[in-house]
Amino acid sequence: MVQKIGFVHTGIAIANMFKPMIAERLPGVATFHIVDDSLIQDLLLHEGFTPSILKRLCQQVALAEEAGAEIIMVTCSSIAPGVDVARKMVSVPVMKVDEPMAAKAVALSDAIGVMATAKTTMVPSVNLIEAKAAEAQKKVTIRKVLRPEAFDCFLRGDMETHDRIVTAAAAELQGQVGVVVLAQASMGHLAEAIQTLTGVTVLRSPPLAMDALVEKVRR
Numbered sequence: 001m002v003q004k005i006g007f008v009h010t011g012i013a014i015a016n017m018f019k020p021m022i023a024e025r026l027p028g029v030a031t032f033h034i035v036d037d038s039l040i041q042d043l044l045l046h047e048g049f050t051p052s053i054l055k056r057l058c059q060q061v062a063l064a065e066e067a068g069a070e071i072i073m074v075t076c077s078s079i080a081p082g083v084d085v086a087r088k089m090v091s092v093p094v095m096k097v098d099e100p101m102a103a104k105a106v107a108l109s110d111a112i113g114v115m116a117t118a119k120t121t122m123v124p125s126v127n128l129i130e131a132k133a134a135e136a137q138k139k140v141t142i143r144k145v146l147r148p149e150a151f152d153c154f155l156r157g158d159m160e161t162h163d164r165i166v167t168a169a170a171a172e173l174q175g176q177v178g179v180v181v182l183a184q185a186s187m188g189h190l191a192e193a194i195q196t197l198t199g200v201t202v203l204r205s206p207p208l209a210m211d212a213l214v215e216k217v218r219r
Contacts, residue, residue, distance in 0.1 A: 002217045004030040006069030008060045010040035010076040014185055018075060021210045029217060032067060034060050043078055043120050054082050061086040061094055073097060073213060077183055077205065078120040080128065093216065098205045100212040101181060102128045103136075105203055109178025110140045115194075116183035117151035117166065125183040143176050145169050154186055163190055170194040179203060 005026070009015045015033045022031050039060075042053050057079055064072045073095040074083050080096040087094045102125070105112050112129060116122040126142055133140045150165040166187055173180055180195075180202045182188060188204040195202040 002029060002070045004068045004070055006064030006067060006072045007031065007033045008064060008072060008074045009033060009035045010079060011035065011037050014075050017185060017206060021206065025210055025214050026217060034064055036060055039079055040076060044118065047119060049082060054085060057082040058086045058089045062089055065090040065092055071095065071216060073209065077125055078118060081124045095213065097209045098125060098128060100208040101203045101205045102132045104208060105129055105179050105181050106132045106136050106138055106140060108201060110138060111177045112140055113143045113145065113173040113177035113180040114183055115145045115170065115180060115187065117147050117154060117187065118184060119146065119148055121183045122146050125181065143173060145172050166190055167193055167197065170197050173198050
């Protein structure tokens, strides 16, 4: 059985979101967290990956392996595309936080709504869903809802305005999709409200990623 798991985060808030789930679902397994918020800051500044960002992500993953992690999870959807490169640098499995969510969305419906507030998250999230659809040999239609002004509110700590913008934006998906994907963990607390508004299943990456991680640990 796996004895040690490493998590690579781009913000302390995401680390704190995972810790209670880890304590509840993986008792007895040692875990540690590497937090580097410069990754997401630079990604937003440059509006995409640069060689420096990719190099630093790979270094963080390599450090997690050196620290004894037998499985590593990268918990930021925006930097998830870099995981494909980081996987080649280590000899242990490296998981993308949003991969299980993308696979489940494709399994549930061929009409998928993707909600994001960060510009850097939308493209990799859509690309991942399309990749999972191709693997499943399934044709899907993706409707995108992006609200960068909500992300500005999130960065300022104005969650009341953030929540109001995101919830209002979800109305665009009513009657248009069979499932909604929340591309960022920062929107996860709105899942129930969005599900009530749209009338369809709303998927969040953290709990689905934990399901996949628990299964991998047991296996």
